[in-house]
Amino acid sequence: MDAPAAPADSQWPLWEVFTQEAQGAPHEHAGSVHAVDAEQALQNARDVFGRRGKVISLWVVPTEAIVASAPSDAGPFFDPGAEKAYRHPYFYKVPKGIRVY
Amino acid sequence: MYGANVETAADRKAPAPVEDPALLAEFQARIDRGESIEPKDWMPARYRRQLVRMMSQHAHSEIVGMLPEGNWITRAPNLRRKMALIAKVQDEAGHGHYIYCGTETLGVSRDELVDDLLAGRAKYSQIFNYPTLTWADIGVIGWFVDGAAIVNQTVLAKASYGPYARAMIRICKEENFHKRQGFEICAVLSQGTDAQREMLQDAVNRWWWPSLMMFGPSDTDSPNSRDLLAWRIKRFTNDELRQRFVNLTVPQAQAIGVRLPDPDLRYDADTQNWVFGEIDWAEFWAVVNGNGPCNRERLAARNKAHADGAWVRQAATAYAAKRAGAPRDGGSTAAA
Ligand SMILES: [Fe+2]
Numbered sequence: 088m089d090a091p092a093a094p095a096d097s098q099w100p101l102w103e104v105f106t107q108e109a110q111g112a113p114h115e116h117a118g119s120v121h122a123v124d125a126e127q128a129l130q131n132a133r134d135v136f137g138r139r140g141k142v143i144s145l146w147v148v149p150t151e152a153i154v155a156s157a158p159s160d161a162g163p164f165f166d167p168g169a170e171k172a173y174r175h176p177y178f179y180k181v182p183k184g185i186r187v188y
Numbered sequence: 189m190y191g192a193n194v195e196t197a198a199d200r201k202a203p204a205p206v207e208d209p210a211l212l213a214e215f216q217a218r219i220d221r222g223e224s225i226e227p228k229d230w231m232p233a234r235y236r237r238q239l240v241r242m243m244s245q246h247a248h249s250e251i252v253g254m255l256p257e258g259n260w261i262t263r264a265p266n267l268r269r270k271m272a273l274i275a276k277v278q279d280e281a282g283h284g285h286y287i288y289c290g291t292e293t294l295g296v297s298r299d300e301l302v303d304d305l306l307a308g309r310a311k312y313s314q315i316f317n318y319p320t321l322t323w324a325d326i327g328v329i330g331w332f333v334d335g336a337a338i339v340n341q342t343v344l345a346k347a348s349y350g351p352y353a354r355a356m357i358r359i360c361k362e363e364n365f366h367k368r369q370g371f372e373i374c375a376v377l378s379q380g381t382d383a384q385r386e387m388l389q390d391a392v393n394r395w396w397w398p399s400l401m402m403f404g405p406s407d408t409d410s411p412n413s414r415d416l417l418a419w420r421i422k423r424f425t426n427d428e429l430r431q432r433f434v435n436l437t438v439p440q441a442q443a444i445g446v447r448l449p450d451p452d453l454r455y456d457a458d459t460q461n462w463v464f465g466e467i468d469w470a471e472f473w474a475v476v477n478g479n480g481p482c483n484r485e486r487l488a489a490r491n492k493a494h495a496d497g498a499w500v501r502q503a504a505t506a507y508a509a510k511r512a513g514a515p516r517d518g519g520s521t522a523a524a
């Protein structure tokens with residue numbers, strides 16, 4: 088037991104898997120699989136994340152194609168959104184006793 | 189793994205890295221606020237190392253755990269049992285995949301982890317180094333082993349590392365089927381012939397103590413426990429979880445009329461716990477260190493399966509390369 092797998096026999100590219108559990112629901116990140124190509128990625132994703140018949144649609148995306156914001160950006164990157172109170176309904180005053188919705 | 193999280197000699201030798209106290213304090217504050225830690229977040233090297241060890245041992249346990257039960261697929265007593273067992277063993281493969289993927293988010297490749305397992309450098313739950321001698325073992329494994337896994341994993345589902353916690357939530361949803369199908373087998377055997385009841389009792393006798401050992405060394409003998417608890421990698425101690433399992437299982441055993449092989453087992457009204465006898469830790473360490481009844485057999489089976497599957501992996505790589513019109517380069521970094 089001292090022979091590790093030959094270099095050529097190594098893991099395949101990584102794919103991120105998104106599953107949809109009901110018609111009209113959003114696709115949500117479920118996890119990842121290794122696969123040689125998109126077709127095999129779909130099959131592996133079905134076997135790993137769709138064994139209970141809940142999943143009705145699958146997306147697979149090469150992991151390296153995903154661009155993510157960095158955790159250290161979390162403050163500055165999203166701050167401008169928090170400063171704009173006028174984007175929220177409670178910013179606007181309505182005379183008492185009137186139902187706006 | 190299912191809790192035991194055994195340290196190897198190499199782990200103990202690794203030097204403790206010096207961390208920036210400010211970052212460390214902020215990290216601890218995030219944990220204390222109940223936030224979940226995500227792959228790109230800053231984390232102490234020791235947190236990462238403990239997680240890699242615990243998650244990889246857990247993933248290996250799922251994969252090796254397929255072997256004792258797979259042993260009975262062709263001999264399941266009827267089609268219903270056979271379908272259930274195939275589905276359960278397939279789930280365990282899935283569990284291994286979820287957790288290997290989680291471990292990869294910490295910067296370790298699945299290949300490295302599989303290599304460690306095949307070369308005998310990695311640990312996995314000691315429970316899978318016991319043989320499955322009769323059909324009743326399949327029932328008792330579902331009942332005890334998956335039952336113990338549920339106790340552990342329900343708690344891990346709230347662990348601080350996001351990818352691990354999410355994998356646990358997915359797994360917990362599937363474990364209930366595992367436990368119920370096992371308990372059903374036991375309940376049916378307990379209503380059967382004398383020979384069937386004896387077979388069940390014999391399986392219970394053999395699996396009870398190893399199942400208690402699944403929760404890992406006693407708290408007095410778990411040097412890492414304090415850190416793991418502070419970082420919410422664990423949320424309860426090994427002994428607390430073991431007690432929870434015993435309290436759950438004793439009434440189930442009584443309900444189907446099997447005896448648990450512990451003369452010291454008694455109910456303590458004050459603590460509302462089922463107090464149990466002394467665990468044979470010498471046996472635990474012998475099995476963990478490679479000298480259980482099936483350690484060599486399990487490793488040999490994994491190595492054979494990996495070698496026998498090599499042509500499939502090569503064929504898939506060659507096929508993908510051909511379809512992409514790319515030169516065949518062995519495929520290790522084949523473009524996605
Ligand atoms: Fe499992």
Ligand SMILES: [Fe+2]
Binds near residue numbers: 280334337363366
């Ligand atoms: Fe299971």
